[in-house]
Amino acid sequence: xxxxxxxxxxxxxxxxxxxxxxxxxxxxxxxxxxxxxxxxxxxxxxxxxxxxxxxxxxxxxxxxxxxxxxxxxxxxxxxxxxxxxxxxxxxxxxxxxxxxxxxxxxxxxxxxxxxxxxxxxxxxxxxxxxxxxxxxxxxxxxxxxxxxxxxxxxxxxxxxxxxxxxxxxxxxxxxxxxxxxxxxxxxxxxxxxxxxxxxxxxxxxxxxxxxxxxxxxxxxxxxxxxxxxxxxxxxxxxxxxxxxxxxxxxxxxxxxxxxxxxxxxxxxxxxxxxxxxxxxxxxxxxxxxxxxxxxxxxxxxxxxxxxxxxxxxxxxxxxxxxxxxxxxxxxxxxxxxxxxxxxxxxxxxxxxxxxx
Amino acid sequence: xxxxxxxxxxxxxxxxxxxxxxxxxxxxxxxxxxxxxxxxxxxxxxxxxxxxxxxxxxxxxxxxxxxxxxxxxxxxxxxxxxxxxxxxxxxxxxxxxxxxxxxxxxxxxxxxxxxxxxxxxxxxxxxxxxxxxxxxxxxxxxxxxxxxxxxxxxxxxxxxxxxxxxxxxxxxxxxxxxxxxxxxxxxxxxxxxxxxxxxxxxxxxxxxxxxxxxxxxxxxxxxxxxxxxxxxxxxxxxxxxxxxxxxxxxxxxxxxxxxxxxxxxxxxxxxxxxxxxxxxxxxxxxxxxxxxxxxxxxxxxxxxxxxxxxxxxxxxxxxxxxxxxxxxxxxxxxxxxxxxxxxxxxxxxxxxxxxxxxxxxxxxxxxxxxxxxxxxxxxxxxxxxxxxxxxxxxxxxxxxxxxxxxxxxxxxxxxxxxxxxxxxxxxxxxxxxxxxxxxxxxxxxxxxxxxxxxxxxxxxxxxxxxxxxxxxxxxxxxxxxxxxxxxxxxxxxxxxxxxxxxxxxxxxxxxxxxxxxxxxxxxxxxxxxxxxxxxxxxxxxxxxxxxxxxxxxxxxxxxxx
Numbered sequence: 001x002x003x004x005x006x007x008x009x010x011x012x013x014x015x016x017x018x019x020x021x022x023x024x025x026x027x028x029x030x031x032x033x034x035x036x037x038x039x040x041x042x043x044x045x046x047x048x049x050x051x052x053x054x055x056x057x058x059x060x061x062x063x064x065x066x067x068x069x070x071x072x073x074x075x076x077x078x079x080x081x082x083x084x085x086x087x088x089x090x091x092x093x094x095x096x097x098x099x100x101x102x103x104x105x106x107x108x109x110x111x112x113x114x115x116x117x118x119x120x121x122x123x124x125x126x127x128x129x130x131x132x133x134x135x136x137x138x139x140x141x142x143x144x145x146x147x148x149x150x151x152x153x154x155x156x157x158x159x160x161x162x163x164x165x166x167x168x169x170x171x172x173x174x175x176x177x178x179x180x181x182x183x184x185x186x187x188x189x190x191x192x193x194x195x196x197x198x199x200x201x202x203x204x205x206x207x208x209x210x211x212x213x214x215x216x217x218x219x220x221x222x223x224x225x226x227x228x229x230x231x232x233x234x235x236x237x238x239x240x241x242x243x244x245x246x247x248x249x250x251x252x253x254x255x256x257x258x259x260x261x262x263x264x265x266x267x268x269x270x271x272x273x274x275x276x277x278x279x280x281x282x283x284x285x286x287x288x289x290x291x292x293x294x295x296x297x298x299x300x301x302x303x304x305x306x307x308x309x310x311x312x313x314x315x316x317x318x319x320x321x322x323x324x325x326x327x328x329x330x331x332x333x334x335x336x337x338x339x340x341x342x343x344x345x346x347x348x349x350x351x352x353x354x355x356x
Numbered sequence: 357x358x359x360x361x362x363x364x365x366x367x368x369x370x371x372x373x374x375x376x377x378x379x380x381x382x383x384x385x386x387x388x389x390x391x392x393x394x395x396x397x398x399x400x401x402x403x404x405x406x407x408x409x410x411x412x413x414x415x416x417x418x419x420x421x422x423x424x425x426x427x428x429x430x431x432x433x434x435x436x437x438x439x440x441x442x443x444x445x446x447x448x449x450x451x452x453x454x455x456x457x458x459x460x461x462x463x464x465x466x467x468x469x470x471x472x473x474x475x476x477x478x479x480x481x482x483x484x485x486x487x488x489x490x491x492x493x494x495x496x497x498x499x500x501x502x503x504x505x506x507x508x509x510x511x512x513x514x515x516x517x518x519x520x521x522x523x524x525x526x527x528x529x530x531x532x533x534x535x536x537x538x539x540x541x542x543x544x545x546x547x548x549x550x551x552x553x554x555x556x557x558x559x560x561x562x563x564x565x566x567x568x569x570x571x572x573x574x575x576x577x578x579x580x581x582x583x584x585x586x587x588x589x590x591x592x593x594x595x596x597x598x599x600x601x602x603x604x605x606x607x608x609x610x611x612x613x614x615x616x617x618x619x620x621x622x623x624x625x626x627x628x629x630x631x632x633x634x635x636x637x638x639x640x641x642x643x644x645x646x647x648x649x650x651x652x653x654x655x656x657x658x659x660x661x662x663x664x665x666x667x668x669x670x671x672x673x674x675x676x677x678x679x680x681x682x683x684x685x686x687x688x689x690x691x692x693x694x695x696x697x698x699x700x701x702x703x704x705x706x707x708x709x710x711x712x713x714x715x716x717x718x719x720x721x722x723x724x725x726x727x728x729x730x731x732x733x734x735x736x737x738x739x740x741x742x743x744x745x746x747x748x749x750x751x752x753x754x755x756x757x758x759x760x761x762x763x764x765x766x767x768x769x770x771x772x773x774x775x776x777x778x779x780x781x782x783x784x785x786x787x788x789x790x791x792x793x794x795x796x797x798x799x800x801x802x803x804x805x806x807x808x809x810x811x812x813x814x815x816x817x818x819x820x821x822x823x824x825x826x827x828x829x830x831x832x833x834x835x836x837x838x839x840x841x842x843x844x845x846x847x848x849x850x851x852x853x854x855x856x857x858x859x860x861x862x863x864x865x866x867x868x869x870x871x872x873x874x875x876x877x878x879x880x881x882x883x884x885x886x887x888x889x890x891x892x893x894x895x896x897x898x899x900x901x902x903x904x905x906x907x908x909x910x911x912x913x914x915x916x917x
Contacts, residue, residue: 050815050819051818051819052815052818075818075823076815076818076819077818077819077820077821077822077823077826078821079819081819082819082820083815083816083819085812085815085816086812087810087812088812089810089812089813089815089816091813091816091831091835092808092835093834093835102817102820102830103820103821148816148820149819149820151820152820152821158819
């Protein structure tokens with residue numbers, strides 16, 4: 001049984017299509033994330049799942065019931081979907097307890113009271129029930145917003161950039177806290193964010209979106225090591241693209257070394273390609289005959305991020321232990337150790353030039 | 357997030373019809389509210405008549421000159437009083453500061469024409485001041501020189517005394533909103549507190565101060581009661597003269613158009629100064645204000661400087677009114693007085709209800725269906741506050757009279773019945789004119805209240821199981837209650853105070869408190885003007901209390917998220 005099924009969904013405002021044919025499936029109890037830069041359509045997609053926007057194509061199903069199709073949009077109040085808003089949207093005229101009880105008004109008083117108490121304990125804020133929202137800090141308001149959304153036991157919880165207004169230090173702690181709460185309650189949830197660290201901290205599966213299209217729906221590990229498109233490779237982590245030529249037997253020849261691995265189907269021998277090289281693929285080795293000049297270095301605490309230049313003029317990034325303290329202009333011996341060969345056809349590289 | 361414009365319009369989803377219904381009703385209201393101004397503007401293109409030639413040759417220079425001098429004087433008056441008191445109460449600590457902070461708003465409760473009556477009573481030959489002077493010195497009539505309050509200078513003084521709170525209020529809010537950091541930066545860069553004030557705080561507050569000043573100047577241009585009583589000829593008295601004295605509506609409308617031109621320049625000035633406001637507030641950190649602890653004679657000076665405007669702008673005039681009311685209580689508090697009060701209350705209540713209903717419609721329309729057309733419509737509907745009551749009255753009466761005559765002629769031709777003056781001769785014209793003038797007051801408060809209900813709260817309500825009507829009932833109603841009450845009260849009091857439009861548009865034999873006070877004063881029966889004037893002032897204190905509470909909460913980081 002799948003908890004949320006988004007099939008080929010498009011969302012349009014008039015003639016302007018903001019989400020193009022997105023599909024993904026979220027299993028019961030799984031935490032998903034829509035990740036992407038501002039304006040990529042991730043929030044619009046989330047609002048379509050909540051029922052605030054209609055879909056112009058495709059369908060959205062919750063627990064196998066279709067809730068959105070181009071012909072019908074079940075209103076948000078009848079979807080049993082909880083939502084946590086970017087600005088929390090706590091009701092300023094109600095106490096914390098009344099805010100949490102807002103979605104369960106039809107239950108008996110005693111049940112309401114017990115549920116509120118239970119949720120306050122869950123988010124670690126027992127004793128705050130009689131306060132008003134403006135008396136709480138941002139982090140506390142955030143927890144209450146989560147508690148309020150969980151109160152009616154929704155089938156699905158949506159979180160719209162829930163940590164964006166928090167301090168950086170607070171963000172990761174809160175993300176971990178909220179994840180723990182959701183996992184404990186076995187709640188299916190989707191988070192929307194532009195911060196990959198937040199996505200990695202919260203989600204089991206992450207969808208990366210650009211310009212209204214879902215480029216990849218995968219685990220954080222695969223997004224980094226097996227990006228499906230150059231856009232994903234660029235957005236997640238760091239790296240450079242170097243030129244290569246496809247040889248026989250799934251091999252690729254580059255300036256550095258000839259690599260073996262999976263090559264995209266369209267790339268026949270002789271085909272020009274781009275190869276993704278991450279900073280952790282370049283290993284520092286003084287004995288290596290291959291030398292590169294250090295052009296720039298950034299201290300990262302445990303490591304240095306060196307920008308290296310080969311004799312051919314190709315630039316690379318290398319992550320090196322910070323014991324290896326070399327000055328700009330020095331030569332550095334390097335070895336290329338690529339575990340996951342990531343190759344993109346040239347044409348794709350042309351359409352997405354920001355990397356390399 | 358770069359969601360396209362349309363996406364933003366869809367937020368705040370109450371599920372109400374979004375399309376032409378909103379457009380239509382909002383544009384309809386805007387058009388109706390614009391009628392008086394459009395009528396006046398149309399007269400710019402009418403050929404001028406002989407009356408106008410007479411006006412242009414003999415009187416117009418006086419109107420323009422006096423209006424300009426009045427504006428110049430009031431500018432100096434309200435700026436010096438308003439900015440000084442705002443700085444003292446927001447940035448300095450001295451005894452009585454807390455009480456004075458709100459007491460400085462009290463003069464707002466007194467309409468300019470009423471303060472003019474009280475000072476005339478106090479300072480004229482028979483008044484207590486000159487009598488005391490003669491008694492103590494033994495001088496008689498003509499032995500000494502005493503400043504004449506009924507003069508241009510007097511009018512400037514009167515208007516400054518009751519209009520400075522506009523500058524005070526906005527300058528104070530600006531001083532409090534300024535991040536205290538910028539002042540501290542200025543101190544660390546070697547500027548004394550005084551230099552910091554002139555080099556940092558004042559330039560930062562300038563847009564707010566100019567806004568306050570332009571409000572005060574609009575009231576100055578709109579004033580009729582004071583200048584008329586003091587015999588200073590300005591545009592408003594000129595319009596009255598042409599309208600009632602010569603019965604010439606075309607010239608009155610043309611004079612009104614010139615006055616509108618002055619108002620328009622004020623609006624441009626205010627816009628221009630606000631255009632730069634967006635560069636302000638570079639830092640969002642708000643620390644607690646550490647007020648300068650004044651010592652010794654500075655402490656006394658600050659106290660006196662903040663006390664004088666309250667004393668002369670409110671306490672003395674209010675005492676004078678109380679005194680008159682008590683001395684004339686037996687004659688003036690008769691049955692006629694209660695009819696008068698009833699009339700005023702009825703008009704004010706009716707207008708307040710209509711204005712707030714329209715404001716709700718406009719504000720919700722803008723929230724749910726914010727097209728440029730709708731936004732333009734709401735702005736147009738809110739324009740009336742800048743237009744002097746005299747001008748609105750002329751702009752209402754001309755089309756209404758034409759409409760009455762047309763209806764009457766048509767009814768007589770077709771049914772043989774004369775309908776008479778069904779619009780212009782009744783309260784309909786009066787209520788319409790008030791609505792045009794004061795709609796912006798209600799729009800402003802309703803919009804600010806609605807602005808506090810974030811669109812995400814609507815969405816949160818929906819996702820927690822409320823229907824669109826449920827969102828309105830459970831979230832908007834409780835949150836908007838206070839706002840709506842405030843809007844009602846503000847319009848209510850403004851209507852009570854309004855004089856010139858009432859004078860022009862009231863039905864025959866229909867009197868209000870303001871008109872009664874005006875008539876008594878015009879008949880040199882100042883003491884009899886006391887009771888109705890006091891009623892107006894008492895009602896006027898209510899919005900001052902609301903304002904002072906709002907000002908107390910205005911500082912960011914206080915409460916309410």
